[in-house]
Amino acid sequence: MMSEEIEQLNQDLADKRPKDIIRHALEQHGAIAVSFSGAEDVVLIDMAVKIKPDVDIFTLDTGRLHPETYEFIEQVRKHYGIRIDIRTPEQQALQQLVREKGLFSFFEDGHQECCGIRKIEPLRQKLLTLDAWITGQRRDQSPGTRSDVQLVEADSAFQGRNGELTKYNPLALWSSAQVWEYIRLFDVPYNRLHEQGYISIGCQPCTRPTLPNQHEREGRWWWENAGHKECGLHAGNIIEKG
Ligand code: SF4
Numbered sequence: 001m002m003s004e005e006i007e008q009l010n011q012d013l014a015d016k017r018p019k020d021i022i023r024h025a026l027e028q029h030g031a032i033a034v035s036f037s038g039a040e041d042v043v044l045i046d047m048a049v050k051i052k053p054d055v056d057i058f059t060l061d062t063g064r065l066h067p068e069t070y071e072f073i074e075q076v077r078k079h080y081g082i083r084i085d086i087r088t089p090e091q092q093a094l095q096q097l098v099r100e101k102g103l104f105s106f107f108e109d110g111h112q113e114c115c116g117i118r119k120i121e122p123l124r125q126k127l128l129t130l131d132a133w134i135t136g137q138r139r140d141q142s143p144g145t146r147s148d149v150q151l152v153e154a155d156s157a158f159q160g161r162n163g164e165l166t167k168y169n170p171l172a173l174w175s176s177a178q179v180w181e182y183i184r185l186f187d188v189p190y191n192r193l194h195e196q197g198y199i200s201i202g203c204q205p206c207t208r209p210t211l212p213n214q215h216e217r218e219g220r221w222w223w224e225n226a227g228h229k230e231c232g233l234h235a236g237n238i239i240e241k242g
Contacts, residue, residue, distance in 0.1 A: 001166060006152055013151045018170035019047040021151060022134060025168045026052050029132040031161060033058050035233075036084065038069040039191055039201040040179050041136025042076055044170065046188045048134070049080050058085035058126050062118035063094075064203040072191040079189050087122040094118065104205065111206060111221050115231040118203075123233055127158045132166040137234060140175050141200065142217040145230050145237040157235040176216070202231070 001009070013021050022044065025032060033056035034048050035041070048055045059073060077084050094117050097105065106114045127133060137149045149172045155165040171179065176199070183190055193201055197209030199216035210219040230237055 001154060001164070003154065006150075006154055006166075009152045010150050014173075018043075018174065019051065021168060021170035022047050023051050025132060025134055025166075025170075026055065029130075029166070031130045032056065032132040032134065033085070033126070033130055034134045035059070035136070036073075036076070037136065037201070038065065038073050039136075040176075040183065040194070041171070042188055042190065043179055043182050044134060044136050045076060045080060045082070046182075046186055047170075049082060053082075055082075056085065056130075057082060058087055060119050060122050061086050061088050062203050063089065064118065064205060066193060066201070066204045066207075068192045069201060072189065075189050085126070087126055089118045089122055093121070106206065106221075107223065110224060111231065120232040124158055127155075127160060127165060129161055130165065131160050131162065132168060134168045134170065135234070136171050137169040138171045138174055138176070138179070143215065144217070145234070149237070153236070155236065157232075 013024065016024070026048070034044050036045060036057055036059045038059060045057060048057070061070075073084065073086070076082075097113065097117055101109075101113075133155075137146055139147050139149050149169050151169055151172050153167045153169070155167040158165050160166075182188065191198075191201055198207065198219065199210055200220055201207055202220055206221055208219050208222060210216055
């Protein structure tokens, strides 16, 4: 889509509910999938399967998730009776990294290389089969990188099967409180780590609970620069900000 079309679409969808945005996205694109991170973005699945029961849903199994997250992914699969396309890292690249740098290289030279192999490359491969994807990004998740997230964006970081890739963020304007209101109202399953003080959930070694008044992304890669808490899945958030 041209940037003018994206701009117009954002205006048209501005007062629509997330489920209406998901319906619009599913109607517009033949090859479209919902990205599930194993956290509170499960609400996207709840909305999407009610519209299209066989909607394409994928998640990235980095091999380093919490046991609770694996259990949660399985719980979601059974609860909705859905297939989840679980994407895993390419073995050769992963073995080379671990052989050369061990299992915790990210604490020494940053998370980019490990995230690149365990998340970004499997995501890139999945997106190459699509025209559009739906994510759970919200503006209130990070004042540093997500405050400008739009309902619809031309994905500048990845390519789709025909080059262009559209990214829908139906929850962009929702607050964390709205997400949790929905989870309670519709009895949506949730990751038990949320009961232990975790808000933003990623890989086990790189995620920790947040304290009162800490922002949720402060629980991710806490040993690194506070303003760049993205693993690359949404790299455009950083690139576009320069
Ligand atoms: S979040 Fe941590 S363990 Fe997970 S892929 Fe990134 S650096 Fe590796």
